[in-house]
Amino acid sequence: MSTSPDADSVDALRSHIHSLQTTINELEKQNAELSSRLSGCCCRKMEDEIGCVVDGGGAVDGNGKSMKMDKKTRKKKDFKTGILEHHPRRYVALRLMYFGQRFYGFASEAQLDPTVETPNSFRSESHHTDFGVMQSEIFKALEKTKLLVGDKKKSQYSRCGRTDKGVSSFGQVISLFLRSNLRPKNTDDANNWGLSIDRDVLDAEIDYVRVLNRVLPKDIRVTGWCPVPIDFSARFSCMSREYKYFFWRDNLDIRAMESAGQKFVGDHDFRNFCKMDAFNVHNYKRHITSFELSSCDKRLESNELWCFKIKGSAFLWHQVRCMVAVMFMVGQGLESPDVMDALLDTDGTPRKPQYTMAPEMPLVLQSCEFEGVRFICSSDARQALHVHLEDGYRTYELEAAMAYEALLTCLPQEHGFSDQSLLSTKPKKKAASHISLMSRPTEPSYEERRAKLNPKPEVRELSDQST
Known part of the structure; x- marks a missing residue:
């Protein structure tokens, strides 16, 4: 018995619908797989087009x-x-x-x-x-x-x-x-x-x-x-660090400071040139590779911008600012360059004299040196960085120009004062107001600090007995 034309059409339609459903399921499965891959990709094309x-x-x-x-x-x-x-x-x-x-x-x-x-x-x-x-x-x-x-x-x-x-x-x-x-390429090379x-x-x-x-x-x-290799450490793989400290020359004695600075070069115990952390730090010996003074080719009327360049394997807490503070005393004629020898002799000077560190703002960690590390910067990134820093430099120059104009405009120029006198270098501090470093009150020595951290013997004995 043959089937009617309407029944054949219905069967064909059902078969076609089943085929479409199978195709849809397969496409949805493929779409899920592709979406999963896409979620982990970095779409560079979209970054370039929309700037994000x-x-x-x-x-x-x-x-x-x-x-x-x-x-x-x-x-x-x-x-x-x-x-x-x-x-x-x-x-x-x-x-x-x-x-x-x-x-x-x-x-x-x-x-x-x-x-x-x-x-x-x-x-x-x-x-x-x-x-x-x-x-x-x-x-x-x-x-x-x-x-x-x-x-x-x-x-x-x-x-x-x-x-x-x-x-x-x-x-x-x-x-x-x-x-x-x-x-x-393979897990062995991961x-x-x-x-x-x-x-x-x-x-x-x-x-x-x-x-x-x-x-x-x-x-x-x-x-x-x-x-870098997986065993690389930004801290422990560093071979040397270089700091710069900027300052205005004023009336400082550059030759005396150069003489004093050379005394830092080499291996020394710098416990008198740092903020001591006796709980965590037990070795205060550090190696200074070089200590230099140089002009920055930047002037303000008769004054000139200089900087210290200090390079070493590692540095203690506040070490550079303490070194610079004593250098300024030498440059002002308040201390002799020989004071460095006395402070570096921790046997003769086990306690650090009390003095104020140099300000933090002019200090810069200039560079960190590593063996075999060559930093990369694409041309696009380098150009964007150049534009960014140049814009910042121009802004600071405008602010400096405004401050200079305020100095000339807002201060009264009377009694024979001129523009030059307003910008004259600072006078030396009177020697009478300065107390020699070696005559000042001192901070506790490392041994004294450790003794305060450790429990007293009788307390330790009681603790041992209680356990």
């Missing part, structure tokens, strides 16, 4: 503000955390510069906001730097750009050094794992594959400098990056 950082379905504009994207391809939870797991990564060193006037130093401290590692908008009651609570300006930018892979422990973060409140740096270095566009800096490899890699500088505040910039 695009990662994992989220976007950040040049000011660090979130930009709305298609909800179908955006995972809100991953976008908020800014930490991407299970992505290719490489261990890199980042070179940073920052102007420290508004910071309480580079490293985060309890209740001291902001620091370069602790932005003002993130506060914590904890006395420790917690990756999830006490976030940093640097890590805040890394989260916005989704460059972090894992938590702080997995990132293996290290920094070259800490700088004091108000101190700037043009060569601070940190190291950590960051997300990469590249994958190791620790060393990222050391290549070939041009074709660099062109395919994330431009870390350009991406991060788009979201960092104006007074912090990344100036270069370099792939």
